[in-house]
Amino acid sequence: MANVIQPSNHVGFDSITHQIERRLLKRGFQFNIMVVGQSGLGKTTLVNTLFASHLADSCGRIDPSEDFSRTPDIKVVSHVVEESGVRLRLNIIDTPGYGDQVNNEKCWDPIVKYIKDQHSQYLRKELTAQRDRYLPDTRVHCVLYFIQPTGHGLKPIDIVVLKKLTETANVVPVIAKSDSLTLVERERFKRQLQEEFAYHKLRLYPNDSYEEYDEDDRRLNQQIKQMLPFAIVGSEKLVTVNGKEVRGRVHRWGVINVEDEKHCEFPHLRNFLISTRLQDLIETTAHIHYESFRAKQLLALKGNSAAATSSQAQHSSNQAGSTTQQQQQQQQQQQQQQHGVQPQQQAAAAAMVGASSSVTPSRSGSTQPYSNGK
Ligand SMILES: Nc1nc2c(ncn2[C@@H]2O[C@H](COP(=O)(O)OP(=O)(O)OP(=O)(O)O)[C@@H](O)[C@H]2O)c(=O)[nH]1
Numbered sequence: 001m002a003n004v005i006q007p008s009n010h011v012g013f014d015s016i017t018h019q020i021e022r023r024l025l026k027r028g029f030q031f032n033i034m035v036v037g038q039s040g041l042g043k044t045t046l047v048n049t050l051f052a053s054h055l056a057d058s059c060g061r062i063d064p065s066e067d068f069s070r071t072p073d074i075k076v077v078s079h080v081v082e083e084s085g086v087r088l089r090l091n092i093i094d095t096p097g098y099g100d101q102v103n104n105e106k107c108w109d110p111i112v113k114y115i116k117d118q119h120s121q122y123l124r125k126e127l128t129a130q131r132d133r134y135l136p137d138t139r140v141h142c143v144l145y146f147i148q149p150t151g152h153g154l155k156p157i158d159i160v161v162l163k164k165l166t167e168t169a170n171v172v173p174v175i176a177k178s179d180s181l182t183l184v185e186r187e188r189f190k191r192q193l194q195e196e197f198a199y200h201k202l203r204l205y206p207n208d209s210y211e212e213y214d215e216d217d218r219r220l221n222q223q224i225k226q227m228l229p230f231a232i233v234g235s236e237k238l239v240t241v242n243g244k245e246v247r248g249r250v251h252r253w254g255v256i257n258v259e260d261e262k263h264c265e266f267p268h269l270r271n272f273l274i275s276t277r278l279q280d281l282i283e284t285t286a287h288i289h290y291e292s293f294r295a296k297q298l299l300a301l302k303g304n305s306a307a308a309t310s311s312q313a314q315h316s317s318n319q320a321g322s323t324t325q326q327q328q329q330q331q332q333q334q335q336q337q338q339h340g341v342q343p344q345q346q347a348a349a350a351a352m353v354g355a356s357s358s359v360t361p362s363r364s365g366s367t368q369p370y371s372n373g374k
């Protein structure tokens, strides 16, 4: 490694961080977050609680005469939030709850497809000849996965959906509506879920395999893993507690203050998502999930073009083979005229020529594109 030289006078290149900061502030940041889980677990409500503003319509039924109105399709709400001059473009992807149909097979497919579609859109833009300097990023940076507060561990549908989601995105699990659990139940449920995550080998966020993580990052990741899944409570309603307006849920016996960490872990989740891991979620999406998608797609593309070239080669070799076949037949006819060979024997010989001529070129056709690509 080159020697590090300390200049004797101030040169000024230490201002590069400010220069980068100014450029980044001008450009702004993009964060895409998705909420996934079974019906009625408070996904839409949490989205609005998280960013302290009404961003999506919650679908709870207020008037009994109304129909149950649920989030019907995948809905993307875009907002720009600004704090101390930092502009954050926020895409919130609210998904319809699943799991309450008679047949729940593949009900999560549209959600997984949405995530993959964003990756393929980005890849397409990246591969165009004249691409934009900054590609619009719609890749899902974080999936908040809602677990029902049953106290009995994961349901089979949770395991299936979590497996699918963790293959394509950063997944952060949360215990929904945790106000229905006592503190002891909540802790026990959390430990049980952590054991199940390990047993089913679910690669949840944070993923230690990311090579950019140093010792400190890995230590922090261990602490985060101990806290997952966050036991949250959501509410859009403002209530007055000690003369202060807070987001909370009013019960006969008192008020749950969503913002109070003694009541629930919503403040931990918000702190984790927005204050400490926002950049890491964006970066790991690009470097782990998108990279693996990109590599798979490009290898498949290469494989397809190799197959196409090989079949083309085979086709032309077959043509060459049939020409040879015709020549052979003519020769044999001449021989027959000379030596009196039977027509059946002639046909068998022609077939053999055809077969052998089709094998040889196809071998070279399939290997060539790979060596070209190297
Ligand atoms: N007790 C309790 N109720 C909640 C909580 N969060 C939301 N709710 C209520 O649960 C009901 C459903 O909330 P939504 O946010 O519409 O649920 P959802 O998961 O978006 O539902 P779908 O779109 O149908 O999947 C509403 O009446 C909410 O007020 C919570 O943390 N605790």
Ligand SMILES: [Mg+2]
Binding pocket: 043, 044, 045, 058, 059, 070, 071, 094, 095, 096, 097
């Ligand atoms: Mg909803």
